[in-house]
Amino acid sequence: MRADPDLHLLLVGPVEAAAGVIDALTPAQRTRITVRATRTAAGPADHAPRADSTVRAAVSAVRDGAADALVSAGSTGATVSAAALGFGRWADVRRPALVATLPAVSGPVVLLDVGGSLEPRPATLVGHAVLGAAYAAVAHAVAAPRVGLLSVGTEAGKGDRPRRTADPLLAAAPLPCGARYVGLVEGYDVALGVRADVVVTDGFTGNVLLKAIEGAYAMAGGPPASGGAPRAAALLGVAGTVVVCHGAATPDDVASGIALAAHLWRRRATDRVREQIPLLPGGDNTDQDAVDPPARSAGLPAVDPPARSAAHPAAEHREPERRP
Amino acid sequence: MRADPDLHLLLVGPVEAAAGVIDALTPAQRTRITVRATRTAAGPADHAPRADSTVRAAVSAVRDGAADALVSAGSTGATVSAAALGFGRWADVRRPALVATLPAVSGPVVLLDVGGSLEPRPATLVGHAVLGAAYAAVAHAVAAPRVGLLSVGTEAGKGDRPRRTADPLLAAAPLPCGARYVGLVEGYDVALGVRADVVVTDGFTGNVLLKAIEGAYAMAGGPPASGGAPRAAALLGVAGTVVVCHGAATPDDVASGIALAAHLWRRRATDRVREQIPLLPGGDNTDQDAVDPPARSAGLPAVDPPARSAAHPAAEHREPERRP
Numbered sequence: 001m002r003a004d005p006d007l008h009l010l011l012v013g014p015v016e017a018a019a020g021v022i023d024a025l026t027p028a029q030r031t032r033i034t035v036r037a038t039r040t041a042a043g044p045a046d047h048a049p050r051a052d053s054t055v056r057a058a059v060s061a062v063r064d065g066a067a068d069a070l071v072s073a074g075s076t077g078a079t080v081s082a083a084a085l086g087f088g089r090w091a092d093v094r095r096p097a098l099v100a101t102l103p104a105v106s107g108p109v110v111l112l113d114v115g116g117s118l119e120p121r122p123a124t125l126v127g128h129a130v131l132g133a134a135y136a137a138v139a140h141a142v143a144a145p146r147v148g149l150l151s152v153g154t155e156a157g158k159g160d161r162p163r164r165t166a167d168p169l170l171a172a173a174p175l176p177c178g179a180r181y182v183g184l185v186e187g188y189d190v191a192l193g194v195r196a197d198v199v200v201t202d203g204f205t206g207n208v209l210l211k212a213i214e215g216a217y218a219m220a221g222g223p224p225a226s227g228g229a230p231r232a233a234a235l236l237g238v239a240g241t242v243v244v245c246h247g248a249a250t251p252d253d254v255a256s257g258i259a260l261a262a263h264l265w266r267r268r269a270t271d272r273v274r275e276q277i278p279l280l281p282g283g284d285n286t287d288q289d290a291v292d293p294p295a296r297s298a299g300l301p302a303v304d305p306p307a308r309s310a311a312h313p314a315a316e317h318r319e320p321e322r323r324p
Numbered sequence: 325m326r327a328d329p330d331l332h333l334l335l336v337g338p339v340e341a342a343a344g345v346i347d348a349l350t351p352a353q354r355t356r357i358t359v360r361a362t363r364t365a366a367g368p369a370d371h372a373p374r375a376d377s378t379v380r381a382a383v384s385a386v387r388d389g390a391a392d393a394l395v396s397a398g399s400t401g402a403t404v405s406a407a408a409l410g411f412g413r414w415a416d417v418r419r420p421a422l423v424a425t426l427p428a429v430s431g432p433v434v435l436l437d438v439g440g441s442l443e444p445r446p447a448t449l450v451g452h453a454v455l456g457a458a459y460a461a462v463a464h465a466v467a468a469p470r471v472g473l474l475s476v477g478t479e480a481g482k483g484d485r486p487r488r489t490a491d492p493l494l495a496a497a498p499l500p501c502g503a504r505y506v507g508l509v510e511g512y513d514v515a516l517g518v519r520a521d522v523v524v525t526d527g528f529t530g531n532v533l534l535k536a537i538e539g540a541y542a543m544a545g546g547p548p549a550s551g552g553a554p555r556a557a558a559l560l561g562v563a564g565t566v567v568v569c570h571g572a573a574t575p576d577d578v579a580s581g582i583a584l585a586a587h588l589w590r591r592r593a594t595d596r597v598r599e600q601i602p603l604l605p606g607g608d609n610t611d612q613d614a615v616d617p618p619a620r621s622a623g624l625p626a627v628d629p630p631a632r633s634a635a636h637p638a639a640e641h642r643e644p645e646r647r648p
Contacts, residue, residue, distance in 0.1 A: 103543075104543070105543065115476055118476065118483065118484040119484045119485065150532055151528075151532070152439055152442065152527070152528060152531040152532065153571075159442065159528065160442040160443045160528050161443065163528075186532065186535050187531065187532040187533060187534065187535025187536035187537075187538070187539060188535045188536070188538060188539035188542075188572075189539070190532075190536045190539065191536050191537075191538075191539030191540040191542070191543050192539045192542065192543060201532075203476070204475075204476060204483065204484050204487075204529070205528070205529050205532060207476040207511065208474055208475070208476065208510065208511040208514075208525075208529060208533060209511060209532060209533055209536050210511065211510050211511025211512045212511035212512070212514045212515050212533050212536055212537050212540075213511075213515075213536050213537065213539075213540045214511070214512060214515075215511060215512035215513070215514065215515030215516045215537075216515040216536075216537045216540035216541055216544070217540055217543075217544055218512075218515070218516065219427075219428070219429065219515050219516060219541075220540070220541055220544035220545070221544070247477075248512075
């Protein structure tokens, strides 16, 4: 609220929890906050079905037009499920991906998946490479992103069966935004970013890797000088702007997640990434070198959010540019 | 050579490469170095069969009694294969494990496997938990090690199928050295060590994780204050002291690997870890609370190295204590 004077917050959760947030604000800031009361808070545990209902209420708020984007520090699985159900999944995306951004020497490194698909098929890794390349270009303005597949060495043939299968598929796959596949990369490359701008891996490996790097930075006394990357992940593959903070998120982490959601929504990032998806193998546009978004096929489902209702003040503060 | 006046080095490789090392030494230090010439150097690439012959020559040097321990920065796969073939594999260990040690807040964290078994069965993860617990106790003097299984969350049921299968197996498995299984842990725990002293994972995840943490420390301007953990991994499951440095190892990394090998050999670590192996499920000793090494079964193969030859001076400088 302090860092972004254009930000309006809709808090979805128990009123007692919201009161704690509101009490810390100035009267002027309080005009930019709204509460949608639910009985329970979203929690990190997958086995708390009532917590899921909070996430579903937040998805409904976006669908209603009461909010533009959703930020959750609740269960990742519940958030992804509620978003896929409420917003709809993109037609050509086998599995939505959670995308993290890490600070690196020469700029940001985009890492995906970090927890959406724990056991992806090789074709899903290819789909995620397309999503990650488009996201690096759209969200972080990386020109001609270099895309690598995470493995235990850089020579072709290194890695387990899923990696050995996906490597030639990736080498043959058309990638958007002038991206090119640079082959296998290693753990160092995720932290240093020297060899790739986008690192593709399964959600299990990506999740433990991201947390290990965060732990290492905590051990080393804070993030590096080139830090400032959001400590939250964007969800790609559903027709809405969704950011997931982890269950152990600090207030600063949640603030960085909210800032990421605002950044993505203002850049129309979800829609612009979506426009690259017909490039996926099996899609209806295989123009390998397209940098500009390709013309949308009439056969693809619309991904614009439902028409906004003006019933809730939080929906009125800003309207994004819409595609003609 | 400078840090450890009791160390003798046997260099196995091309004489030209050895000459570069010897030139940097004082005359007194040169009396502690021996060269076994081979035509090629051990290289990082698995597809260089001639490089493998260097590793095999180094294994032979240990078998001959010309050296006590083997350190390789060549191909991990070639080193593990040559060591398993030359030294023999422990009977009850399904797959040898590469074990790394990381600096953490409250002491070292042992991470395994970091590249030996890329796609382990759940029973192999259990075997590696036993190895890791024994290694933490023997090599790092960790009392009653806490053993965790790496996953994407800490609640039971979190993770992919291999993790969900291994978790209850680990909860039921007898662990040596007073170790106890603490359940699922996350990436943070590998770097911070707050929840576990031993973190078990598959070799693919462990390898990329270890390299990512090294990369993060490099990004953050060096390892943390409590650093000094060896930047090399010990091989457990073969009847010899073997340390693997990665292919991109710096001279300091190789020196830390040599120091680790000397440390392990002086502590009789390989033999002492081996003595815990009958505790493995299916072994002949299932005493869950045994802290002292159990009596060895007559049915198990001997793991003592072959009788030493005095033919090579490097073999004479020290004799380890042998079990009665």
